Amino acid sequence: MSPTITAFKASPDRGKGLARDMRVRWALEEVGQPYDVRLVSFAQMKEPAHLALHPFGQIPTYEDGDLALFESGAIVFHIAERHAGLLPDDPNARARAITWMFAALSTVEPPVVERSMATIVERDKPWYEPRMPMLEDRVRARLGELSSRLGDADWLDGAFSAGDLMMVSVLLRLGSWGVLDEYPNLSAYVARAEARPAYRRAFDAQLAVFKAASGG
Ligand SMILES: N[C@@H](CCC(=O)N[C@@H](CS)C(=O)NCC(=O)O)C(=O)O
Helix, strand or coil: CCCEEEEECCCCCCCCCCCCHHHHHHHHHHHCCCCEEEEECHHHHCCHHHHHHCCCCCCCEEEECCEEEECHHHHHHHHHHHCCCCCCCCHHHHHHHHHHHHHHHHHHHHHHHHHHHHHHHCCCCCCHHHHHHHHHHHHHHHHHHHHHHHCCCCCCCCCCCHHHHHHHHHHHHHHHHCHHHHCHHHHHHHHHHHCCHHHHHHHHHHHHHHHHHHCC
């Protein structure tokens, strides 16, 4: 039986592939695991049935038989552990790939999300203009460090891994700001990942949901 994930019925990103079910779809596509999707509205995410799966009333969730998971990082890790293709066999290389997953989620994503949330919910606040340069500096600091580490390599540590999948998923959230253009090796890194057939399939599947919901 295929696992079932949840995704937005109507994604606020209007089909740009930024909602976090995209990471899970991408991982499933990379390992060749078919999956089902249950679409949920914002109201449904806060109802008891969904809260039983996800204590914070969010997407994505993942159900496979008796197992129910939430948190995109935990779900992608679970997929990567159970299928070949997203984590190296060598124990040390595997540990380093997992380290990059954590780095993406706990070191790079927080400043990225903090800045983008400010642009969404704080624009009319008196502190918005003075605060923005600080939020942008925090993102640039991480991007500079990441850019230095990546150098001219294709991927963060050897072959493409779940660490790259997660890092690129986070970097894609910077898309509309355009800051990645300041770091040509990071732009190329993201473009390389986006060109992967598994990424394209996941993106197209998420986009199809948006088009169906908007009648397009
Ligand atoms: N840390 C969580 C974040 C999940 C999250 O923020 N999901 C968003 C969609 S990308 C959501 O459901 N937002 C609606 C809400 O919080 O009400 C993860 O990585 O899965």
